[in-house]
Amino acid sequence: MGIGRISTPVLLSFLIIMFMTVMGCGKMEASSVISGTLTGDAYKNVTIRMTGDSTTSITTDANGKFSFSNVENGHYTITPSVDGYSFAPESQTVTVSGASVTGIDFVSTWSGYSISGTVTGPGKEGVTLTLKKGDALIGSTTTDADGKYTITNITLNGDYTITPKLAGYKFTPYVTTPPITINSASTTAPNFVSETIYAAGTAQGTYTWNSMTGVLEITWSAADFPCNWPKAGLESVSHVTISKTTMTWPGAIQWPGLMIWTRTSAAANDPAGVWTTTDQSGNTYTATISTSGSISLTGNMIACAYAWSSSDYKVSLSYQDPAHAETSVSVKGSGILTSLDLTYGAGEWTTPIIDISAEHTPPYVYTFTIVGSATIWEETSCFVDWAAPSQPAGSISTATPTFSWIKNSDAGASYVVQVLYGSTLIWESASTTSTTALYNGPALIAGHTYDYYVQVRGTSACPHGKSISVAGSFAYNPSP
Structure with a gap:
């Protein structure tokens, strides 16, 4: 062998050693393990998925244990999943760097099955989906911007119905028919198609x-x-x-x-x-x-159904249908035991006057079910309770009276006071949620009598509801 030259046997030996070294290092790198235990309501045969630098899945054994073997160095996310159960935590991130990682543990809780679906058409976002089992309300949810929804926490097998609702829209179908069956597994509901009820x-x-x-x-x-x-x-x-x-x-x-x-x-x-x-x-x-x-x-326009009342707690209900286009209309709400059918005449569907004096839980909400030629939809109308004026009354001497009233029982209501001389409105207070308002309008004229009104303008539960004004009066007679 000459100086500066490597013989073929030596070169081959060197290459073999390098190859074995590289292969050996690779085997060492892939010898790590990620393991943990699942406890709680479900732990056997639960799918555990590993994602990240590589992706695979395994199932837990009879004791809830799992182990990913031959894991290479890298970053991973471990996620358990089984229908009807939730996990704490939902997932865990793991970094493998030349050593095994243990103690990746989860606790499972029975949370019930789910029904998912989609609403299409112009009214697909913000639709309320109500789930019932027979007449029992099970739950509800709303659609996202794409019309998708999922109703969760369904714990019993059986038949369920879903009804969509969004003001100004009707849906086909009006309710899932036939019912959706839950049989120890989550499922998907048929799509609902929305369309506007009324034009602008x-x-x-x-x-x-x-x-x-x-x-x-x-x-x-x-x-x-x-x-x-x-x-x-x-x-x-x-x-x-x-x-x-x-x-x-x-x-x-x-x-x-x-x-x-x-x-x-x-x-x-x-x-x-x-x-x-x-x-x-x-x-x-x-x-x-x-x-x-x-x-x-x-x-x-999103509704032609109306509910209103005077301060004697007598309610009138109507659905306006000038073309007599609908087949039937019924209503449920305060003062109605189950459901009441409306009768048609003079361009609208109406009910007899309903006495709700025994009802003391405003707002008074009425849900109308309208049956058309091809579909069914619901509309809601409501009004709020009245506020009773208290002061001032009779003859007063102060030029800046404080108006007070008995707040109605509708939490969150706002109030406005209006003062009139004859038919002329001379002052209106700012909206308030309290029960008093200080007069700061034009100077009152001695010897004149003024009327005032306390109006209720909606609540959180009945945002568009308003009551008829309840009136009071006073005479301004300043002291000499």
Whole structure:
């Protein structure tokens, strides 16, 4: 062998040694183990999945133990799964670096099976899905932005129904038929397809306003609203009050009792402006009233069902159907033992007057079931309880009276006080959740009698509900 040269046998020996070294190192690197134990309600034959730098799955043995062998160095996530059970923790991250990792333990808890599904169509997000077993309410959930949902914690085998609901939309099917069967496993429900019930409404016309008498007369020249209001022709609203920010229509056609409109600040007793309102069924309206005598109205209609009452706790219920397009209408709610069928006449479905004086748990919520020619849907309408004025009353001498009232039993209600001289609104308080409001309006005139109203404007449970104003009065007679 010459200097500077390596013989073939030596070179081969060197290569063999290097190969064995590399192979040996590889075997050492893949000799690590990840192991743990599953305890709790389910521990045998539970799938344990390893993901990360490599992916595989195994099942636990009869004692809940599991072990991943020959794991190479790297980062991994260990996740147990079995239908009907939850795990604490849900998963664990593990780093292998030349040594085995033990103690990757989990505790399982029986949580029940699930039913998943999808809602499609224009009303797919925010749909409430209600799950029942017979007449028993089991649970509910809402759809995500893609219309997907999962109802969990179903602990009993058997037949279940799911009903979708979103204001302004109807669904096919109205309820899952036939029922969905849970048989010791989670399952998927058939899709629901949504469609809008009503189109947006529009109307145009002209108006006259008499600030002395409080009468607003509107002549609607055209209207294509799906419910009964407005209709083409003359509409006269009396006892209208207009402040800088609020306009009230007592006895309004669409909302028997009170319709409250709001705008950005403008001159009192001047109807010009852009007004908005929401009725107790959730329909929203925008009225644009010009200084030249024209009025236009747009509405986002989600319901034609209405519930209202006067302060004697007598309730009227109706579903407005001017074209008599629906097959039947029924209603459930306060003062109704089970379900009440409405009868049709004069463009609407109605019930007899219902006495709810024995009911003392407002809000008063009514759910209407409307049967159409091809589908069924539900609409909800509600109103809140009244607040009873307390002070002031009779003759007062202070120029800045404090108004007080007995708060109604509807938690979270807000209140507004309006003071009128004759038919003229002279002051309106800011909305408050308390039971008092200090007068800070125009100076009261000695010897004059003033009326005031306490209005309830919705609660967290009945956000669009409003009560008819309850009135009080006082005479201002300052001390000499």
